[in-house]
Structure formats: structure tokens, C-alpha cells
Amino acid sequence: MTVTASNLKQHFHLLDEARREPITVTKRGRPYVVVLDHETYQQLKEQESKKTQENIPTLRKKLDALLEGQSAFGSIDDPVAWQRRQRDEW
Secondary structure: OEEEHHHHHHOHHHHHHHHOOOEEEEEOOEEEEEEOOHHHHHHHHHHHHHHHHHHHHHHHHHHHHHHOOOOOOOOOOOHHHHHHHHHHHO
């Protein structure tokens, strides 16, 4: 569902619709904000937190390498080998 910001102000009851499906609020014809139910919002926050937790070991490894005076991304003395390592990490 998409509504304008002024329409949402005039028809505050439209927020009840957000419990069924996210509402995209437009301003000047462009998407401005999305209104969604609290449960969906909490699920999104939990997913984001989980992804952050999953990235911590990799970030620690790169930080440790920096603290040891190494590049966190490996040596770039050999650009071809560096590109291969980058590709393989993905």
C-alpha cells in the first residue's frame, strides 16, 4: 500500500493497515518512509543483529592483522594473487 504523507495525516486510521502490510508513505511523489507493524520491525532488527554477530570473527581477524602491521586484506604486492583471494573469499 502506498499513501501520501498528507493523506496519512488526514487519515490516521490508515496505520491499522500497517498491521496487515507495510505502507510506503510518499512525499512529493517519492518514497519517504515505510510504516510497518512492530513484530515485523523486531524481526528485521533481530536479523540485522544476527548478521552483525556473524561478521564479528572476520572483523576481529582483520583488526588483528592491522594491529600486527599487516594489511587486513592481505598483501597487494602481487595484484593478481590479491584479486584471486578477494574472489575466493566471496
